[in-house]
Amino acid sequence: MFGKLRWKFVLLIMALLSAVLGTALAVQTVSAARQYREETDRVLRWVLQRREEPLEPSRPSMDAIPAFCAAVDGNGQVLFALSYNADVNEEDVVRAVEAALANGGYAGELDGLDLRFLAQPRGLWLEVAFADLTWEHSAVRRQVTSAALVLSAALAGFFVVSLFLSRWLVRPVEESWQRQRRFVADASHELKTPITVLLADVDILLSHPSDTIGTQRRWVEHIREEGLRMKGLVGDLLFLARGDAAGMERPQGRADLSQVCEDCV
Numbered sequence: 001m002f003g004k005l006r007w008k009f010v011l012l013i014m015a016l017l018s019a020v021l022g023t024a025l026a027v028q029t030v031s032a033a034r035q036y037r038e039e040t041d042r043v044l045r046w047v048l049q050r051r052e053e054p055l056e057p058s059r060p061s062m063d064a065i066p067a068f069c070a071a072v073d074g075n076g077q078v079l080f081a082l083s084y085n086a087d088v089n090e091e092d093v094v095r096a097v098e099a100a101l102a103n104g105g106y107a108g109e110l111d112g113l114d115l116r117f118l119a120q121p122r123g124l125w126l127e128v129a130f131a132d133l134t135w136e137h138s139a140v141r142r143q144v145t146s147a148a149l150v151l152s153a154a155l156a157g158f159f160v161v162s163l164f165l166s167r168w169l170v171r172p173v174e175e176s177w178q179r180q181r182r183f184v185a186d187a188s189h190e191l192k193t194p195i196t197v198l199l200a201d202v203d204i205l206l207s208h209p210s211d212t213i214g215t216q217r218r219w220v221e222h223i224r225e226e227g228l229r230m231k232g233l234v235g236d237l238l239f240l241a242r243g244d245a246a247g248m249e250r251p252q253g254r255a256d257l258s259q260v261c262e263d264c265v
Contacts, residue, residue: 005173006166013162014155021154025147032143036136043067044118047084047129066132070097071125079125086132096130109133190233194226201226 043065050069066086070093071079081093088096096117099110106119114137119128201219205211213220 006163006170009166009169010159010162013165014158017158018151018155021151025151029140029143029147033140036139040065040116040131040133040136041118043131044116044129047131048118048120048127065135067130068093068096069127069129071122071127072097072101073125076101086130097128100128100130187233187237191230194230194233197226198223198230 044067047067047069066084068081068083068086068088070081073079076097078090078094078097081088081090096110096113096115099113099115100108100117100119103110103117107117109116114133115130116133117128117130119126121127201222204219205216208216
């Protein structure tokens with residue numbers, strides 16, 4: 001019984017800590033992914049504004065995010081392309097431009113090419129900037145892997161700590177349960193003796209139905225004595241029960257055990 005109680009306590013702690021820590025790591029991972037996306041978008045804006053004063057106070061790192069830009073006329077033909085640390089050829093540029101035009105918007109992601117684009121009209125043509133998402137996806141995967149490792153290591157540590165905590169917290173309940181069992185066993189033993197004597201005396205009286213009370217006075221007195229003894233035991237049990245229910249403070253002080261034992265004898 002107490003083993004199941006300990007395991008329930010461990011599972012409860014693990015569930016709570018997993019929810020809290022998992023939520024914190026999930027928020028951190030989502031925040032990191034948003035920052036990676038913002039970095040890629042900043043590179044795209046810088047590529048489109050390379051001829052003008054950039055919006056950002058500092059140029060984004062082109063070494064980490066390969067990008068390229070293409071100018072497209074009204075017929076969808078590529079006029080020229082510029083590469084920024086991106087290893088692309090003419091076919092790659094044409095395929096990226098066709099996918100971006102087919103997307104039907106000025107911004108979006110090309111899942112098949114693992115690119116993100118940002119388009120901006122400039123005079124008689126349309127300029128489309130592309131950024132490679134390989135680094136972003138790799139960074140997100142590393143972030144997720146790190147979060148999973150941290151969560152696993154933390155849960156392993158929490159599991160060990162929960163085992164010790166469960167034993168420490170359940171021990172008072174277990175000790176109380178053992179004391180209660182001993183108390184019930186002792187009370188049952190004390191009540192068994194007078195009940196046995198009462199039944200024996202009643203059987204003796206019933207075996208002599210013709211005798212008067214005077215002739216069987218000894219057995220009647222035994223019944224009365226055992227009845228009074230049972231009454232005292234039941235009264236003591238009620239006193240203990242009421243004391244526990246009311247939170248009664250038990251008197252403390254010095255006692256002469258020799259005198260107590262002599263009185264009992």
